[in-house]
Amino acid sequence: MFADRTKTIMVTALMLLMTGCLADDPASFRAADALLSGHWVQVGPPPAPPTVDFRVDLSFSSTSSGVPGVLVADYTGSYWQAGDVLGFRGTGRAEGVHVQFVLFRIEASPELKLTLIEITDAFVTETVSIEDVDSLDDNNVQSALRRLEGLTIPESGLGFSWDYFK
Numbered sequence: 276m277f278a279d280r281t282k283t284i285m286v287t288a289l290m291l292l293m294t295g296c297l298a299d300d301p302a303s304f305r306a307a308d309a310l311l312s313g314h315w316v317q318v319g320p321p322p323a324p325p326t327v328d329f330r331v332d333l334s335f336s337s338t339s340s341g342v343p344g345v346l347v348a349d350y351t352g353s354y355w356q357a358g359d360v361l362g363f364r365g366t367g368r369a370e371g372v373h374v375q376f377v378l379f380r381i382e383a384s385p386e387l388k389l390t391l392i393e394i395t396d397a398f399v400t401e402t403v404s405i406e407d408v409d410s411l412d413d414n415n416v417q418s419a420l421r422r423l424e425g426l427t428i429p430e431s432g433l434g435f436s437w438d439y440f441k
Contacts, residue, residue: 315439343435344393357420398432
């Protein structure tokens with residue numbers, strides 16, 4: 276019995292050590308929060324309020340301007356998550372690639388509610404030491420996410436806040 280318990284403790288310790296080693300691996304933060312995936316509808320005027328769809332393959336699409344900070348209709352592309360920060364990179368009706376970082380919160384009461392809060396480009400460029408947020412490729416979006424994860428972002432670094440419901 277003592278040997279079994281020792282074996283269990285050793286296996287658990289090894290698993291924790293391996294998890295810690297994966298923390299710097301970009302793939303370790305790519306899996307999105309399970310509650311995040313799906314179709315979210317922003318509270319807005321009928322007949323077609325803005326929506327955003329998060330897919331399990333880490334792609335997204337939105338109607339209207341479905342992500343705060345990106346005022347581009349039909350914004351679609353890829354997203355990544357690191358803690359409570361999401362990074363979006365995609366295209367829409369407006370020319371070019373658009374990159375946006377947001378804080379997100381999911382509340383389950385009384386109904387499932389997603390809040391996305393824009394992290395301003397000015398805060399991101401200063402914090403991550405880049406000139407243009409929209410110039411980031413996929414790898415650089417993920418790198419910026421690692422630098423933003425866990426930071427306390429001041430009010431001056433935040434922009435629009437939108438609520439969505441599932």
